[in-house]
Amino acid sequence: MMPEATLGTSGDQPTPERILRLANGYWATGILGVAASHALFTHLEAGVDTAERLAAGAGISQRGVEALLDGLVGLGLVELRDGRYRNSDEASAFLVEGKPDCLSDFAKLKLGHVDSLKALPEVVHDGAPPTATVEVADNPHWEKLVTALAAQSVPAARIAADLLRIADAGEISIFDIGGGSGVYSAVWLGLNPAARSTQLDWRPINAIARRLVAERRVADRFSCVDGDFHTTDFGTAVYDIAVYSNIAHQEGPEDNMAIFAKVRGALKPRGTLVVSDYIVDDTRSGPPFALIFAAEMLLKSRRGRTWRRADYQAWLAKAGFEDVSFHPTPTPATLIIAR
CATH class of the missing domain: 1.10.10.10 (Winged helix-like DNA-binding domain superfamily/Winged helix DNA-binding domain)
Structure with missing residues (x-):
């Protein structure tokens, strides 16, 4: 040096x-x-x-x-x-x-990811990895990744709960698409004893979510649907709130648009979609974390990227959402509330 x-x-x-x-x-x-x-x-x-x-x-x-x-x-x-x-x-x-927002597991997880960067030059050359880890249901990395990411989502889940007044919302039905750890369900069900939540995700991941939600003592109002959200039917006018957290960055534009259209149909007439993700400015000049994270998606997905605010606005408008707002959080994630 x-x-x-x-x-x-x-x-x-x-x-x-x-x-x-x-x-x-x-x-x-x-x-x-x-x-x-x-x-x-x-x-x-x-x-x-x-x-x-x-x-x-x-x-x-x-x-x-x-x-x-x-x-x-x-x-x-x-x-x-x-x-x-x-x-x-x-x-x-x-x-x-032991603290609810502890990121130690995430720090340990990233230590194990250092070696994966050796593949980045080849992936940059080819434009996609030979195997996309975020698109494989039975990849053993989910056990560590899902639990490590849970604490990261807690602050955003709390802010979304405040924005939507979850605690005072009464008997509401929540649909968490690709919910991973079930952290949104756990936080929101803890705030609202009349709420119920359904998570759609792959079977191995739902097994992790059931365990983590049970630790929060709200498992009696939490259910899971095992499946792929690309192909599973969401139903019609079933839910008051839908969540799409940390998913859009691993999907391409067409898939995100298709999911938002399915969500619009699954929500009740006055239903709300909550999106949480690392969102970049329309000029792609910031914020730094979201810009840097784009390389992570290049390395681990075939079509993923950190998307612009304008991208989300266009996709959501096409899906039928008329009221779209963006909300910062203390984490690198931005919340989108769409109605």
Whole structure:
């Protein structure tokens, strides 16, 4: 790595610092993923605040812990004061095991994805991967991916619940298309004891959702339909609310339009569709996360991409939705409310 003295920081002259940080970005993935794997943030939250005690608690070497702590301090996830370590506010909120918004499983999952980037040059050349992992029902990666993504969706599910006043909506029927972990159903059923929810997804994924929803103690009002949402009939005027969360980015335009048309038919006359996804500006100039995520879809799907607001507006209008609004969340996802 280039010595610090050669980076240059004076005036408005460009320096290589940011490029070097980006090129070495896998270090951050590794440090965060390994720290999460050894529950370092959970130990720190419990008051274990020295490298020696952390090593003993995690059952790993003190030298290894010291290297992780240096990296975590450098990443701004751990703070060092008077020789004692503590979680940053972010780490305390989102990396401590047992908290509902914990992203430690996601950090561990991404550590395992680092090796997959080796295929990116070939996929960029060909325009699609030889096998699209997001389109295979029995891929064993779903067990880790679905559970890891659940915590990411909790903030968006809560915001959508506020926007739709789920808690006060009374006896409503919810339809979660490709619902994965069932997190939307779990959050919304927890807020509204009169609501019921149906999830449509592949059988292996529904099995995961049933388990996770049962942990939230709302399984008695949650049911599943095993199937592919591309081919399964949604019914006619059955549901008050439909959810399409983190699905559109793995689908092509024609499939998204077809799904929205089926949803419009499945909703009651005043029904609402909630879409949650990583949505880019119409000029494709931002936001950064959604733009970068497009490469993930190139690597893992045949036609997926992060789509523009204008794309969603056009698809939804063609499907018969007249009132479409966009709502930011504290996560990289944007919510769309369509009626």
